Amino acid sequence: SQTIHQWPATLVQPVGSPLSLECTVEGTSNPNLYWYRQAAGRGLQLLFYSVGIGQISSEVPQNLSASRPQDRQFILSSKKLLLSDSGFYLCAWSVPSGSRQYTEAFFGQGTRLTVV
């Protein structure tokens, strides 16, 4: 069965420090991968998605970047964190849409980031 791992679960970082959140998926090949941010009262905001190694699409301009160095690894980074980067970050995966019409997303357990 497929599993998704996301770490760390909780992170407190000072303003201006770098960030690296990692997500890995097991049990599937060539998944679509996603980074979402969930802020109180604002719902789930799609930040980045990737349909293959090295292929990253950004949904919103921001202080963050993403990379996909391996098929089942997705990394969210920042060079200098802002207070506004605080939130609950979720990694998700789905099967490629070319293999089926419908592609539900499956989420990791999230990283709660507090920038102080």
Add this chain to the structure above:
Amino acid sequence: QKEVEQDPGPLSVPEGAIVSLNCTYSNSAFQYFMWYRQYSRKGPELLMYTYSSGNKEDGRFTAQVDKSSKYISLFIRDSQPSDSATYLCAMSDTPNSGGSNYKLTFGKGTLLTVNP
């Protein structure tokens, strides 16, 4: 107008009640509709999905889609305290409609509390 509207609640019901959760949407290209359940400080988990209009039942849960009204619902029968969570609706269009089902559009979630 936001693409997906969902009443944030909070909604508080006694154990055993029938719960109705709803979302409206504006994009007529949406074809796939999902409900996710999210416990506090956890990632969302997929509860149900439906394609186009109609009903789908799974145990105590029933999902309904009315595309003519752009309205979807999730019903929970015999609600239990363990159902206390935030419920998120999500939807996507299809490549055949010129869109991309890589991406899901989420409602902001409804916080449900079932009191024993």
